[in-house]
Amino acid sequence: MTDHKAILSAFLDRVWNQGEVEAVELYIADQYTIFHDPGDPWHGQTLTRSGFADRLVKSRGPFPDQTFSVQTMLEKDHQVAANWTWKATQKGDIPGFPASGKIITMSGFTLYSFEKERLCGHWQVCDRLGVFQQLQAR
């Protein structure tokens, strides 16, 4: 039986925390659909593996030391829900906010979908209002 939780933990660590672009092919299916992720530039899109790698590089760019810390995982069939906190230093520019060196925190909750042993999509909400408030603060 596929251990979805262990795969998800390894994916978050290697791909999102460490930024291993070459690990995308291990964890991402041929197509990956961002069913729901309001505020994410790829919201609603279905990406190829190379499209996913592009999203990874662009998303991590301004926040190269980012770390996702998962709180709880709940599994059902081919899906895993995970709530998490995120912490990163803003080392690069984002539209409207030049590199600040600020330490930014965020929380979010994601429902990941699996196709066999690879991830094929997610439905996610993040606290983007909290991020804007931190970026705007003096």
Place this chain on the structure above:
Amino acid sequence: MTDHKAILSAFLDRVWNQGEVEAVELYIADQYTIFHDPGDPWHGQTLTRSGFADRLVKSRGPFPDQTFSVQTMLEKDHQVAANWTWKATQKGDIPGFPASGKIITMSGFTLYSFEKERLCGHWQVCDRLGVFQQLQAR
């Protein structure tokens, strides 16, 4: 065995959608902790049942026709994760935004905790940035 999902569905419908204040005692434990809910005025607080009823009345005030629609529920032990969309007409004032008659939509993801057959807390993220963008739009 307690059917947590059925209880949660009934709670969301009667308490949050219909606004039945008298149903709070059926669904809420002696203490209810809002472990995490960034942007919510009660974030981090532990409420009594009457404190919860007060939060319900104040939260629903500007949005009396609000409806939560759950997408997926995942259960583990005494917890249920539920992602949802919300829709409401802004019929009352909120700070900075007088009653507009606008139909506002929001999405969110909540991890509910149970104590026997009653709810005793939640950890939640909502798309509050999306709500602000809708309130600010002309």
